[in-house]
Amino acid sequence: MDYIKEFSESDRFAKLLGIELLEVSKGYAKAKMKIRDIHLNSVNTVHGGAIFTLADYTFAIAANSHEKISVALNVNISFLKAVSEGTLFSEAKEMSINPKIATYNIEISNEKGELISTFHGMAYRKDKFLK
Amino acid sequence: MDYIKEFSESDRFAKLLGIELLEVSKGYAKAKMKIRDIHLNSVNTVHGGAIFTLADYTFAIAANSHEKISVALNVNISFLKAVSEGTLFSEAKEMSINPKIATYNIEISNEKGELISTFHGMAYRKDKFLK
Amino acid sequence: MDYIKEFSESDRFAKLLGIELLEVSKGYAKAKMKIRDIHLNSVNTVHGGAIFTLADYTFAIAANSHEKISVALNVNISFLKAVSEGTLFSEAKEMSINPKIATYNIEISNEKGELISTFHGMAYRKDKFLK
Amino acid sequence: MDYIKEFSESDRFAKLLGIELLEVSKGYAKAKMKIRDIHLNSVNTVHGGAIFTLADYTFAIAANSHEKISVALNVNISFLKAVSEGTLFSEAKEMSINPKIATYNIEISNEKGELISTFHGMAYRKDKFLK
Numbered sequence: 185m186d187y188i189k190e191f192s193e194s195d196r197f198a199k200l201l202g203i204e205l206l207e208v209s210k211g212y213a214k215a216k217m218k219i220r221d222i223h224l225n226s227v228n229t230v231h232g233g234a235i236f237t238l239a240d241y242t243f244a245i246a247a248n249s250h251e252k253i254s255v256a257l258n259v260n261i262s263f264l265k266a267v268s269e270g271t272l273f274s275e276a277k278e279m280s281i282n283p284k285i286a287t288y289n290i291e292i293s294n295e296k297g298e299l300i301s302t303f304h305g306m307a308y309r310k311d312k313f314l315k
Numbered sequence: 316m317d318y319i320k321e322f323s324e325s326d327r328f329a330k331l332l333g334i335e336l337l338e339v340s341k342g343y344a345k346a347k348m349k350i351r352d353i354h355l356n357s358v359n360t361v362h363g364g365a366i367f368t369l370a371d372y373t374f375a376i377a378a379n380s381h382e383k384i385s386v387a388l389n390v391n392i393s394f395l396k397a398v399s400e401g402t403l404f405s406e407a408k409e410m411s412i413n414p415k416i417a418t419y420n421i422e423i424s425n426e427k428g429e430l431i432s433t434f435h436g437m438a439y440r441k442d443k444f445l446k
Numbered sequence: 447m448d449y450i451k452e453f454s455e456s457d458r459f460a461k462l463l464g465i466e467l468l469e470v471s472k473g474y475a476k477a478k479m480k481i482r483d484i485h486l487n488s489v490n491t492v493h494g495g496a497i498f499t500l501a502d503y504t505f506a507i508a509a510n511s512h513e514k515i516s517v518a519l520n521v522n523i524s525f526l527k528a529v530s531e532g533t534l535f536s537e538a539k540e541m542s543i544n545p546k547i548a549t550y551n552i553e554i555s556n557e558k559g560e561l562i563s564t565f566h567g568m569a570y571r572k573d574k575f576l577k
Numbered sequence: 578m579d580y581i582k583e584f585s586e587s588d589r590f591a592k593l594l595g596i597e598l599l600e601v602s603k604g605y606a607k608a609k610m611k612i613r614d615i616h617l618n619s620v621n622t623v624h625g626g627a628i629f630t631l632a633d634y635t636f637a638i639a640a641n642s643h644e645k646i647s648v649a650l651n652v653n654i655s656f657l658k659a660v661s662e663g664t665l666f667s668e669a670k671e672m673s674i675n676p677k678i679a680t681y682n683i684e685i686s687n688e689k690g691e692l693i694s695t696f697h698g699m700a701y702r703k704d705k706f707l708k
Contacts, residue, residue, distance in 0.1 A: 196355045197362035224327045231328035232387050233368025240363045256363050258520045260391045260653035262680050264673040280657040287655050389651045391522035393549050395542040411526040418524050458617045459624035486589045493590035494633045494649050499626025518625050522653045
């Protein structure tokens with residue numbers, strides 16, 4: 185899946201945050217983000233926006249793994265546990281797919297395996313292709 | 316509301332993205348973010364994570380404007396229109412508040428007033444205070 | 447909008463709950479439901495499913511007011527206040543619309559004007575028409 | 578768990594819809610609903626409100642299985658496939674729990690095992706007990 189590597193490489197916002205792709209297959213993606221000072225909010229925990237971005241990145245990779253261009257329509261995210269240090273992992277799994285709509289469950293956990301956040305994304309599948 | 320200025324100043328992730336607070340009052344906040352190359356994703360539009368962060372920032376300011384420390388429990392975000400340049404604005408309004416739970420509707424629009432995204436956040440209000 | 451009347455009349459589940467349409471225009475709908483014993487849950491308050499149904503009914507009417515058949519993709523609902531008696535009102539307003547996707551904000555309140563629940567719905571617009 | 582049986586029996590709205598509890602354990606519940614004419618909407622498929630109610634019922638049973646009274650704060654539901662006949666099953670699993678907040682993933686499927694809907698619920702745990 186070379187086009188996915190390219191797809192991932194050109195994501196400047198994910199790069200800014202230090203997100204690294206670990207694994208990808210059809211409808212699946214896993215990534216990590218080492219927590220740094222830049223990710224922190226006013227109360228010294230990882231910003232909801234940084235957690236969202238890590239999850240959204242795996243959502244985008246998983247949704248675009250079928251080569252059809254997919255864009256996010258809607259996301260629901262729950263914040264379960266605040267975290268300040270260590271490494272975050274995000275894993276996206278496809279729940280459903282039809283010609284126009286696909287949905288994904290994403291779990292964000294830390295290096296101890298504690299669940300930090302859950303993310304449910306719905307994507308719209310365009311009639312255009314990535315390559 | 317000097318403590319809100321301090322609260323906002325110490326948000327390193329919002330700073331990284333170039334988010335600026337425009338207005339704050341009890342249960343209300345408005346902010347802007349000039350779109351830059353760092354905000355873009357693989358298809359050259361503003362990353363969902365950057366839009367989320369701008370909205371989440373105003374959600375946090377509005378929720379913490381009552382001085383009680385408030386943390387995000389859940390967010391639902393809809394992406395209505397892709398955008399690549401210009402300035403994004405986010406406006407957070409309080410929908411409901413009780414001793415433990417408060418909810419906010421946030422609208423993200425561009426400088427032409429087009430609606431880019433809607434964000435609905437639920438916060439848990441702790442028994443601790445910001446100052 | 448006679449086809450909307452017909453559309454509403456044929457909704458057997460809404461009828462079972464006693465939901466009445468009060469008003470409809472392009473992208474807008476308002477309805478009410480008098481609380482009865484059948485709507486109650488185990489703790490003697492109106493069941494989340496009954497509140498959801500009232501809101502969903504106005505969501506469907508508003509989304510189908512443009513004559514194109516629209517189906518719900520995703521809903522986010524927040525429960526703000528428990529209620530046991532009186533009458534519930536639901537008002538749906540269109541937030542965005544494009545050829546394929548439309549979104550709606552719905553507010554459910556009681557006869558005192560207290561906000562009971564907020565509901566955010568996203569609909570998929572088919573290439574078929576209601577009449 | 579006799580108090581759960583009582584809890585379930587007193588849910589008049591679930592009874593109206595013909596929902597039957599199949600299984601319950603700590604943080605888990607499974608139920609079914611045979612599709613009948615009363616569940617249908619204007620386009621002759623099961624009403625979103627009926628699907629929501631079946632899922633919400635298992636959410637409530639799972640959340641209250643710990644004996645502490647739990648109430649729904651927020652739900653996100655995705656509608657993946659329309660259905661008109663047969664039997665629907667809902668299965669609720671606990672994703673996270675702390676003294677105040679618990680979250681559940683619920684899957685609704687039909688008798689062929691096809692995924693009809695996914696439901697993500699967040700509950701607030703009161704300092705009161707069911708028995």
